[in-house]
Structure formats: C-alpha cells, structure tokens
Amino acid sequence: MFKRENHRSLSKSKDSSKHGQDGVKRRLFLENLEDRRLLAVGPQLIGVQDNDGSLLRFDDPTQTRNVAPRELTFRFDENQSFSDLQYQSIQVDSTGIQITRSNYDGQFMPAQAETDFGLTDDLTGESLVNIRFTASRLGVEHNDIKLLFQKKDMQIASLPQINVVDDRIEIVLNATPNNYTTAGELVEAINNDVDARSLIFAELIPDQNGDTKQDQNIVLDVDLTEVSPVELGGADDIVVKPGFVGVGDSSNELIVRFADTLPDDLYRIDVFSNGSLALRNTDGDQFNDLDDDISTPGQDRIINFELDLGAKVRAVVPQPVIRTVDQSSTVIRE
Known part of the structure; x- marks a missing residue:
C-alpha cells in the first residue's frame, strides 16, 4: 500500500526551515555597538x-584700534545660550567676563602679597620659605583681600581649614604634632578651595637654587600674630563696568555695551573658565570645559587691545580783536 505524501506540507516545512536558518544567520550579523552619548561641553569662544x-x-x-567701540559681541559655538543671571553677573560683578584697562601705565598687575611666616635662617637671614598670594582678577577692588591665619591641634593629619567671607579668607593651620601644616599643603588647600580660588591663587617662590621648600613647616615656632593678616595690594588697573549685557541676534551671541566712551588706554578682556568666576551656559557648563569633567577645567581666554584715538578738538576759543583808527586789527594773545 502506497502512502501519498503531502507535497504542500513538505514544501512549507522546507520553507519554514529555510527561513529559520536565515533568521539565525541574520541574528549572527547583529552586534552590540558601543554606547556613545553626546557629552555636555561648555561654551567655546569663536570670536x-x-x-x-x-x-x-x-x-x-599689540593690536590697536583708532575708534573706540561702543559695544562688543562675543560669539560662541552653536546651541549655546546664557541666562539672565549670567548677564547680570557680568554687568554687576564682572563674573564670567571682565574688561579692564591699565590706567595709563601700559601694564596689568594684579594685587599681590608675600610672606615667609617669619621663618629665616639664623646665619644668613634668608627666608626659609616664601609664598606669594595673587588676586585671581585684575582691578583695584582686590587690593583689600586679606588672609587671616590661626592654628589649631586637629588631632589628625589634615589640610588647613579654609573659610571665605566676602574679601576675607580665614585659614586654620594644623598644629597637630608630627602633622604640622607645610607650605606646600597651604598652597594646595587654597588652590583647591573653590571660594578661595575665586579670590586668589597661591604659589611657592623658589629660592636662588630653585628650591620651593614645599615641605617647610609653617606652624612650629611661628608667631601668627606677627604674620596675620596678610593683605594684598599694588593693583591700579580699572575694571570697565558695562552699561548693558544681554543676548545678541542669536542665543549664542553675548553683547557687552559700554556706558561711557572708552578712553585711550591698554585693555584686556578675560573670559573665565574656573570655579565661581567661570562663564556658564544655561545648563551650568563652564567656559572651555570640553570633557564634562569639573576636575579638569578649561583655560581662561585673554584678549588684549589698545585704543589710540588721536587728538580731539574739544573747543574753539576765539581770540579778542582790537580795531584801530586805520581799520587795522590786532590780535591780543595771552
């Protein structure tokens, strides 16, 4: 007895098997691609x-302008925007962007101060260590920054404690035996503190042999009453306060408009990238921060230019004239 096979069923079964194999093959070609996400980056200045x-x-x-600009347009990369709070900070506090003129002396010098904590060599009288504190921004406003030092037994190894109130930096040095604060630790603590760094930065000054003496103890045998306060001074540059700061023709344009005509002088533009001074977009990203990592901030942008407007006629003063009998005239000169 012969059994008739259902050719349609066989054909369908073969097709299903074929499609199943093709599906397996197709799945073999699928790969899990690396998860890539667009990192948020800070504004970048284009011009x-x-x-x-x-x-x-x-x-x-050394670029020179012969016409005083009434306003400056800062153009950043696309898709950047800034908040009204940032505009206000630039106009009122020069936070984010600051424009300064040299006050006619042709150079810029921030407020500074140095101290050796009274530590000198008994034989030579030379300082055992020297630390310089420099204002983070230009301007006479920062001549009054003060550093007040105290010491305290913290019972453990610890960096100095720092507290900032307005233009005053209060620093407590560690007086724990065998864990006395060193010069290097003081510099590290100041430069890593966001609030302190917005006012000053600290550095060790090398001696004639190039040694910074960063391990020098600055607590033991130091009378802080003779050291504190350390007050910054020496700055004479003038910060130019804008009359208006706001958005330009597009969101990535920031306009700074001057309240008064700028005089002949040397000018410097600072666009800040670090800490509380940084220019930030509406997402809070800092200027020139390209890797979305606040531990590796970007670089400030500094632009210098000079205004040489030439002589101006401010007034015309007529000279007195006396007519004589023969109609000749005489000009009286003072």
Whole structure:
C-alpha cells in the first residue's frame, strides 16, 4: 500500500526551515555597538567683534584700534545660550567676563602679597620659605583681600581649614604634632578651595637654587600674630563696568555695551573658565570645559587691545580783536 505524501506540507516545512536558518544567520550579523552619548561641553569662544564689524584677534596682544567701540559681541559655538543671571553677573560683578584697562601705565598687575611666616635662617637671614598670594582678577577692588591665619591641634593629619567671607579668607593651620601644616599643603588647600580660588591663587617662590621648600613647616615656632593678616595690594588697573549685557541676534551671541566712551588706554578682556568666576551656559557648563569633567577645567581666554584715538578738538576759543583808527586789527594773545 502506497502512502501519498503531502507535497504542500513538505514544501512549507522546507520553507519554514529555510527561513529559520536565515533568521539565525541574520541574528549572527547583529552586534552590540558601543554606547556613545553626546557629552555636555561648555561654551567655546569663536570670536569677539566690535560694532564696526572688526574682529579682535586672539593671538595679537599689540593690536590697536583708532575708534573706540561702543559695544562688543562675543560669539560662541552653536546651541549655546546664557541666562539672565549670567548677564547680570557680568554687568554687576564682572563674573564670567571682565574688561579692564591699565590706567595709563601700559601694564596689568594684579594685587599681590608675600610672606615667609617669619621663618629665616639664623646665619644668613634668608627666608626659609616664601609664598606669594595673587588676586585671581585684575582691578583695584582686590587690593583689600586679606588672609587671616590661626592654628589649631586637629588631632589628625589634615589640610588647613579654609573659610571665605566676602574679601576675607580665614585659614586654620594644623598644629597637630608630627602633622604640622607645610607650605606646600597651604598652597594646595587654597588652590583647591573653590571660594578661595575665586579670590586668589597661591604659589611657592623658589629660592636662588630653585628650591620651593614645599615641605617647610609653617606652624612650629611661628608667631601668627606677627604674620596675620596678610593683605594684598599694588593693583591700579580699572575694571570697565558695562552699561548693558544681554543676548545678541542669536542665543549664542553675548553683547557687552559700554556706558561711557572708552578712553585711550591698554585693555584686556578675560573670559573665565574656573570655579565661581567661570562663564556658564544655561545648563551650568563652564567656559572651555570640553570633557564634562569639573576636575579638569578649561583655560581662561585673554584678549588684549589698545585704543589710540588721536587728538580731539574739544573747543574753539576765539581770540579778542582790537580795531584801530586805520581799520587795522590786532590780535591780543595771552
């Protein structure tokens, strides 16, 4: 007895098997791709343009303008925007962007102070260590920054404790035996403190042999009443306060408009990237922060230019004239 096979069923079964094998093959070609996400990065400055359309060059500290700009347009990379709070901070506190003039002396010098904590060599009288504190921003406003030092037995190894109130930096040095604060630890603590770093930065000054003496104990045998306070001074540069700061034709343009005509002088523009001074977009990303990592901040941008407007006629004063009988005239000169 013969059994008739259902060819349609066989054909369907073969097709299903074939499709199943193809599906397996297709699945074999699928790969799990690396998860890549677009990192948020801070604003990047593309250019600075005055109201006449001229660009300020980033790499030319000697560039000169013969016409005083009424406003400057800061153009950043696309998709950047800034908040009203940031605009206000620039206008009122020069936070984010600061424009300074040299006050006619042709140079910029921030407020500074140095101290050796009274530690000197008994034989030579030379300082055993020297630390310099420099204002983070230019301007006479920062001549009054003060550092007040105290010491305390903290019972453990610890960096100095720092507290900032307005323009006063209160520093408590560690007086724990065998864990006395060193010069290097003081510099590290100041430069790593966000609030203190917005006011000053600290550095060790090397001696004539190039040694910074970073391990020098600055607590033991030191009378802090003779050291504290350390007050910064020496700055004479003038910060230019804008009359208006706001958005330009697009969200990535920031306009700084001057309240008064700028005089002949040397000017410097600072766009800050670090700490509480940093220019930030609406997402809070810091200027020039390209890796979304606050532990590796970007670099500040500094642009210099000079205004040489030439002589101006401010008034015309007529000279007195006396007519004589023969109609000749005489000009009286003082």
